[in-house]
Amino acid sequence: MPVKEAAGEAVSTQAPALEFHEIQALVLRPRPAPYFGIHVLLRVDDAQAGRAFLRRITPYVDSSENWSTANNAWMAVAISYTGLKALGLPQESLQSFPEAFRVGMAARARELRDDGVNDPKRWDQPYGTGQVHIGVTAFSDSEEKKRHVLAIARKEYEGFSGIKVLGSQDFGAQPGDRNSLGYKDGIDQPAIEGSGVAPLPGQGPLIKAGEFILGYPGEAGISVPMPQPDILARNGTYIGFRKYQSRVGAFNRFLQAHGSTEAERELIAAKLVGRWRSGAPLTLAPDVDNPALGVDPQRNNDFNYANDQHGRQAPFGCHIRRMNPRDTNLTRLTDVNIHRLIRRGTTYGPPYDENQVSEQDDVVPRGAIFLFISAKTMGTMEFLQSEWINDGNFIGVGDERDPIIGRQEEGAVFTIPKEPVRRRLHGIETFNVLKGGEYFFLPSLSALRWLGNLGG
Amino acid sequence: MATQTVPANRPKQALTVDEKLQKIRELYADAPELGKAALKNGLAMLTQELAAAGLAETAGRIGARQGKVSELTVFLPFVKGGAKRLRGLLQLLEGNFKAADAVGTVHDMRFVFVDNDTKLLFATAYDGDFDPYIEDFASKIPNAMDLWLSNFEGYPGMHNPRAAADWIAKHQIAAEAWYVNSPNLTGAETRKLERVGKAVEELLDQIG
Numbered sequence: 001m002p003v004k005e006a007a008g009e010a011v012s013t014q015a016p017a018l019e020f021h022e023i024q025a026l027v028l029r030p031r032p033a034p035y036f037g038i039h040v041l042l043r044v045d046d047a048q049a050g051r052a053f054l055r056r057i058t059p060y061v062d063s064s065e066n067w068s069t070a071n072n073a074w075m076a077v078a079i080s081y082t083g084l085k086a087l088g089l090p091q092e093s094l095q096s097f098p099e100a101f102r103v104g105m106a107a108r109a110r111e112l113r114d115d116g117v118n119d120p121k122r123w124d125q126p127y128g129t130g131q132v133h134i135g136v137t138a139f140s141d142s143e144e145k146k147r148h149v150l151a152i153a154r155k156e157y158e159g160f161s162g163i164k165v166l167g168s169q170d171f172g173a174q175p176g177d178r179n180s181l182g183y184k185d186g187i188d189q190p191a192i193e194g195s196g197v198a199p200l201p202g203q204g205p206l207i208k209a210g211e212f213i214l215g216y217p218g219e220a221g222i223s224v225p226m227p228q229p230d231i232l233a234r235n236g237t238y239i240g241f242r243k244y245q246s247r248v249g250a251f252n253r254f255l256q257a258h259g260s261t262e263a264e265r266e267l268i269a270a271k272l273v274g275r276w277r278s279g280a281p282l283t284l285a286p287d288v289d290n291p292a293l294g295v296d297p298q299r300n301n302d303f304n305y306a307n308d309q310h311g312r313q314a315p316f317g318c319h320i321r322r323m324n325p326r327d328t329n330l331t332r333l334t335d336v337n338i339h340r341l342i343r344r345g346t347t348y349g350p351p352y353d354e355n356q357v358s359e360q361d362d363v364v365p366r367g368a369i370f371l372f373i374s375a376k377t378m379g380t381m382e383f384l385q386s387e388w389i390n391d392g393n394f395i396g397v398g399d400e401r402d403p404i405i406g407r408q409e410e411g412a413v414f415t416i417p418k419e420p421v422r423r424r425l426h427g428i429e430t431f432n433v434l435k436g437g438e439y440f441f442l443p444s445l446s447a448l449r450w451l452g453n454l455g456g
Numbered sequence: 457m458a459t460q461t462v463p464a465n466r467p468k469q470a471l472t473v474d475e476k477l478q479k480i481r482e483l484y485a486d487a488p489e490l491g492k493a494a495l496k497n498g499l500a501m502l503t504q505e506l507a508a509a510g511l512a513e514t515a516g517r518i519g520a521r522q523g524k525v526s527e528l529t530v531f532l533p534f535v536k537g538g539a540k541r542l543r544g545l546l547q548l549l550e551g552n553f554k555a556a557d558a559v560g561t562v563h564d565m566r567f568v569f570v571d572n573d574t575k576l577l578f579a580t581a582y583d584g585d586f587d588p589y590i591e592d593f594a595s596k597i598p599n600a601m602d603l604w605l606s607n608f609e610g611y612p613g614m615h616n617p618r619a620a621a622d623w624i625a626k627h628q629i630a631a632e633a634w635y636v637n638s639p640n641l642t643g644a645e646t647r648k649l650e651r652v653g654k655a656v657e658e659l660l661d662q663i664g
Contacts, residue, residue, distance in 0.1 A: 220594055220615060331644035332583075333559045335595035383588045393524070393583065393642050 049162025523639025
């Protein structure tokens with residue numbers, strides 16, 4: 001079989017220039033290190049008040065202009081389907097959005113395999129109720145700048161009738177830039193063609209901008225279908241918002257059950273993810289951690305699996321090999337480039353502690369809210385959830401699921417390929433439980449202004 | 457496309473074996489004598505089947521599934537000359553379907569020309585859902601797909617994968633029933649077991 005055939009239609013190979021001044025900063029700006037921020041969820045009870053809010057807030061929403069060197073504090077505004085409706089977007093335009101976006105994340109639970117402990121019936125309020133209309137996110141590299149951005153936003157939504165604050169969630173990096181299970185995260189991001197910055201070593205081939213931003217050619221050579229009108233869609237994108245609760249006690253109990261020394265436990269923790277907690281990939285540091293490698297962006301992602309085709313370094317079922325199989329020989333015909341998402345992980349709650357092993361430690365509010373960004377987020381998330389996260393057949397590990405974000409069945413296992421015989425760990429549980437989720441549209445700056453002026 | 461009686465009238469509530477038997481007796485009340493006799497004489501095996509847990513599931517948006525294996529059945533209307541081209545192509549391929557090998561999830565495919573070469577009945581067994589992978593087909597094997605599907609009316613082309621998936625689903629007719637011999641073995645697992653089995657035989661040869 002040829003590795004990749006030419007598409008059936010003549011396509012332009014010239015990448016169009018991205019309109020950075022239109023694209024929201026959240027799409028291209030990486031998370032600062034360390035990072036501080038907040039998500040605020042709003043409900044629009046009156047269309048006019050909602051549009052007036054958009055008109056007031058839009059001047060403060062940052063674009064991707066000079067994104068790689070810009071000051072590290074920015075605000076993003078995203079709108080759900082029910083939000084677009086509440087703002088008075090005409091029916092014809094509403095209907096032009098993809099079905100999964102229109103019905104919302106909770107209604108797609110079957111396609112997303114959000115069942116059992118992840119069932120939308122068990123989500124925190126107000127997720128999945130249709131009440132979340134607008135999401136405002138502030139990111140910054142210091143607590144002080146975050147407070148400044150938040151104060152600006154708050155001035156525009158607080159105290160106005162017709163806009164209700166449903167809730168907010170502070171987030172921030174934990175010591176050493178770790179997440180709530182103690183790992184350095186957010187390392188491997190897709191490299192976007194036309195973004196104007198050379199990819200980091202190992203970031204993989206440049207992926208067409210149209211996979212991530214509406215109005216540009218995607219990997220198939222054409223733009224993914226856009227909602228209408230053009231002004232609303234172009235330079236916009238979608239966000240899948242997922243709130244996870246980390247069951248730190250269960251995770252630590254699992255590590256302790258299988259590792260009698262700290263070194264053994266750390267190796268198991270690394271095998272589950274494919275990286276040591278420091279961020280150092282097992283493919284480059286298979287036997288002992290290398291923290292200097294972990295923190296070095298020029299080296300910590302610079303690998304493929306050509307010399308690990310048996311999974312003896314990074315197990316086939318580990319988290320990072322599932323989420324980006326790179327050159328792994330998959331059992332199904334797959335184009336790895338079309339299933340990637342930009343992700344902005346935002347950790348909340350107290351830092352990881354390896355000594356917390358009680359069931360009470362499982363319910364301490366801590367975890368991560370992920371923002372998954374793509375021009376086809378809904379379809380990609382359904383693919384990832386059903387194929388790469390909650391199944392193992394694609395990579396030859398049968399019914400095994402992603403050990404970090406999978407929804408585990410009773411009796412779940414995790415296989416570590418090894419010479420002479422593999423090691424199989426029993427007692428894998430759902431270590432990160434889904435507590436809520438929403439789909440948002442992330443309009444361009446022109447589209448935000450257009451929405452603000454709907455109805456004259 | 458073919459018209460189909462939607463298999464929707466499935467009993468929702470769980471029936472007891474006796475209730476199911478009673479229903480079958482009612483259905484066969486006006487059957488030919490041969491059928492009535494078969495029901496009476498075959499009662500033992502039928503009772504066992506009715507007592508077992510139901511295995512039928514649905515595959516993706518349409519189609520039946522058992523365990524990991526799904527069925528896809530479509531009636532596709534040929535464009536003018538399409539039947540001749542496809543028959544010629546299939547004959548010259550002589551059973552070599554490298555694209556299907558590459559897909560990795562296809563268990564079997566049958567191409568049946570019906571209604572005086574105006575339609576193709578295409579039936580296949582495959583692992584999981586195909587919908588999530590339609591864009592992968594579009595990216596990896598668009599020509600292999602277009603080469604045979606371009607012989608049918610309304611096929612939009614693999615350069616528009618979502619439309620192609622919708623077109624297939626539009627022509628799909630769900631099987632009323634679906635039986636799979638090894639419902640828990642995917643194509644990939646079957647090939648793996650073949651390799652393992654061969655290795656074990658070689659090992660035994662060396663010992664013996």
